[in-house]
Amino acid sequence: MKTTVRTVGEVSVVDLSGKITIGEGDIILRDKVHELLEGGHKKILLNLEKVSYMDSAGIGELVACFKRAREKGGTVKLLKPSGKVEDLLQLTKLWEVFEIFGEEQQAIPSF
Amino acid sequence: MKTTVRTVGEVSVVDLSGKITIGEGDIILRDKVHELLEGGHKKILLNLEKVSYMDSAGIGELVACFKRAREKGGTVKLLKPSGKVEDLLQLTKLWEVFEIFGEEQQAIPSF
Amino acid sequence: MASATTVKLVISSEVRLVDVVHSASETMAGIAGFDEDQSLNVGLAVREAVINAIVHGNKRDPSRRVDVVLKARPRSITAQVRDQGSGFDIDAMQDPTSEANILNTSGRGILMMRAFVDDVGFKYREGRGTEVTLKARLKRGRRDDNGGSER
Amino acid sequence: MASATTVKLVISSEVRLVDVVHSASETMAGIAGFDEDQSLNVGLAVREAVINAIVHGNKRDPSRRVDVVLKARPRSITAQVRDQGSGFDIDAMQDPTSEANILNTSGRGILMMRAFVDDVGFKYREGRGTEVTLKARLKRGRRDDNGGSER
Numbered sequence A, B: 001m002k003t004t005v006r007t008v009g010e011v012s013v014v015d016l017s018g019k020i021t022i023g024e025g026d027i028i029l030r031d032k033v034h035e036l037l038e039g040g041h042k043k044i045l046l047n048l049e050k051v052s053y054m055d056s057a058g059i060g061e062l063v064a065c066f067k068r069a070r071e072k073g074g075t076v077k078l079l080k081p082s083g084k085v086e087d088l089l090q091l092t093k094l095w096e097v098f099e100i101f102g103e104e105q106q107a108i109p110s111f
Numbered sequence C, D: 001m002a003s004a005t006t007v008k009l010v011i012s013s014e015v016r017l018v019d020v021v022h023s024a025s026e027t028m029a030g031i032a033g034f035d036e037d038q039s040l041n042v043g044l045a046v047r048e049a050v051i052n053a054i055v056h057g058n059k060r061d062p063s064r065r066v067d068v069v070l071k072a073r074p075r076s077i078t079a080q081v082r083d084q085g086s087g088f089d090i091d092a093m094q095d096p097t098s099e100a101n102i103l104n105t106s107g108r109g110i111l112m113m114r115a116f117v118d119d120v121g122f123k124y125r126e127g128r129g130t131e132v133t134l135k136a137r138l139k140r141g142r143r144d145d146n147g148g149s150e151r
Ligand SMILES: Nc1ncnc2c1ncn2[C@@H]1O[C@H](COP(=O)(O)OP(=O)(O)O)[C@@H](O)[C@H]1O
Pocket: A056, C048, C052, C053, C056, C057, C058, C083, C085, C086, C087, C088, C093, C105, C106, C107, C108, C109, C110, C111, C130
């Protein structure tokens, strides 16, 4: 998995691409969100548009990021999950936990 | 592997995409060229631009098509091999057997 | 019935080998006639079983092995994943979607297996570890539901 | 030296299973640190060895098996491919690039193996079939040639 971070106003948009899976994508995601939080960036939007799938470790890391942000007074929201990623968020009912957006323009002002 | 055939003047251009490998791409290639030759289409240009790789069975089938066309008074030429496909044509020295073109506009009038 | 097309894999207990079994499973699902999305479902279910075998069964000890048998038949695929661990009580499993568990960072693997294939079975035998059996059948036509399945 | 990351595969002798071993080999090459193009080279070399094992060794008899062992180490990968056939004389192999053979429709598999990995070895033992061993080492930097190789 690859990540690039863009800053839009006060929001750090993390564009993820590839798959969020055990031992690889999950660790990259953890490190990236950790880095942002440590750097004082508390408004984090994970763009899942180009994520093809996740496994249970990847999903677990999404939840871990959500909780870690909250502990630091921050927020993690999700942008454009689709296909298998959307199915998985529905299946696990995390769809109801995360704030999820279809458009970046709507996500940004929501923070 | 997938194929589509276009007719440009008297030339049948076969656009191949995917990989030409044993038990699948090689058979599709054989059947397509057979069909063209049986239908009286004797000028065949195989567009390899979107072929990612071939194995020895796929390469063997390219040679088989070349010979079968010749027996029927026809010709098989190659368009835009690149990457691994180009490497393989060089390695096997089939680069010197086939007429190979980088541009369709040059290939068509050569028949 | 024609005998199944069979692949056996033995891996050392390292999570980076999960991808090898995942992609073999997807290829086998393709051989069984599954389309790309259905094959990914099979791949993900097998993936979760292999992760559990490595992580929970074999405690990530690379000297312990995970044995996988994949069988493709026309329109169906079976996967058996066996570890060298000491088993677990499947009936004690918690619902990861309940309010109490929804923010847990683990506990969703078996849920995924059950969602992505038609049958999931667990068998534990002393000295043979846990064996997970996954079965998926190709659905006809465009129907999303799984009419004749005994799930 | 750290012990290698190991995957064993056993397949029935069906050419449609070649893809399973090919993709496992590419994944293992990735684990060994090879980039995408180098991994494809390893995959293609193993692919050719498996095709030969199925077609020439086992004569496409699905009841005969092909055993593959893949070992990834940092910067190198080894593949062993074993069939249940009766061997062949590697020294009798013809040059497929010679004028006499260039229009043959077969005979290029071993050429490809030798081009795509650093070492190719053949061993035949009565009752154990042919075993082909392929080794590839990661080249440093951008050099295209393969300096210290004993190929
Ligand atoms: N092969 C296994 N061996 C031992 N315990 C297992 C095995 N598979 C699953 N388990 C147990 O079942 C629990 C639930 O598994 P699962 O739903 O896959 O979630 P997770 O693996 O994320 O915990 C695991 O936490 C573990 O205790």
